[in-house]
Amino acid sequence: MRTITRLAAAAVAATLLAAPAVAIAPANADTTAVTAQAPTQALKAKKISLKLSKKYSHYGQEGVKVTAKVKGKGKVKFTQNGTVIGTDKVKKGKASVRLPQTNAPGVYKIKAKWKKSVAKAKVTVYDSSLSLSGVAFTVSKSATTAPPSLTGTVKFKGKVGTTGYVDIYKNGNVKGGSSSPDYCCMASVQDDGSFEFSGYTFLDEVAEKEAPGTYSYQAFYTDDAGFDDYIYSAPITVTVVP
The missing domain is CATH 2.60.40.10 (Immunoglobulins)
Structure with a gap:
């Protein structure tokens, strides 16, 4: 009889060891489920974007109009190849500048900065x-x-x-x-x-x-x-x- 009792106890112990552990929350614990979040960078909406009247212009003629679209208020600073060419106040979500008519033929890197957000574009001036x-x-x-x-x-x-x-x-x-x-x-x-x-x-x-x-x-x-x-x-x- 004692031998059978010992065998039964051993079997129960083995079963408990093989089963996965289950955490039991305290009675007063908050059991609300928490969903894993994507990195903060992925959750950020793009705050500024650029629209060009054309992707190019011709030497000596009217420059391309660059329009920044933003979600908020303030001023947008525009640069061309690193040089400031204008600052415009945001009105109805937009601010704009026209590139200089005096630009020589070439490719220009345009940046628009609003607060800490930056948008970029390229404009070509043709030798025409x-x-x-x-x-x-x-x-x-x-x-x-x-x-x-x-x-x-x-x-x-x-x-x-x-x-x-x-x-x-x-x-x-x-x-x-x-x-x-x-x-x-x-x-x-x-x-x-x-x-x-x-x-x-x-x-x-x-x-x-x-x-x-x-x-x-x-x-x-x-x-x-x-x-x-x-x-x-x-x-x-x-x-x-x-």
């Missing part, structure tokens, strides 16, 4: 130009000979323009493209980047249609028929005499 044979002309309404031709060359995004068109608009009013009420005329760009307004075009048309006086025009180049990426010339002054 629309050169003309002249920017000041006098034409006569009574002349019996044709006025001189207007010629020029195109450089677009650092390369010779080999396709596209050069359009001329009175007062530079390019809005609407060829549908603009101030559209004058167009010349095709040749393989060597050159173009020419000759024959009955531009100066002939100005002399015929305009009354005596002084007028301003501007030439615009587009590389395709989309008219969505113009570069433009210096203003062209045309004086009409009787």
Whole structure:
């Protein structure tokens, strides 16, 4: 009998040792479950972001507009290649600056800092130009000979323009493209980047249609028929005499 009792006790002890330990909380302990949290970095929402009006601009023309979007108030400081180019107060969650028109061709690193948050972007300034044979002309309404031709060359995004068109608009009013009420005329760009307004075009048309006086025009180049990426010339002054 004693032998059987000892064997039973040993079996019970072995069972208890093999079973996993179960912690018993004190009667007054808080037994609410705790969910594991992700690292703090992952929980942070992005507080500032940048939006560009375009990813690039052309040398000598209006710079890209950089807009910072933030969740809060204060001021945003903008830098270009490490140099401060402007500070703007946040209004309706936005602050902005326009990059300098004087930027030389190249790639620029843009940063916007709001409090301790920073956003970055890159903007390219292309070496583009629309050169003309002249920017000041006098034409006569009574002349019996044709006025001189207007010629020029195109450089677009650092390369010779080999396709596209050069359009001329009175007062530079390019809005609407060829549908603009101030559209004058167009010349095709040749393989060597050159173009020419000759024959009955531009100066002939100005002399015929305009009354005596002084007028301003501007030439615009587009590389395709989309008219969505113009570069433009210096203003062209045309004086009409009787």
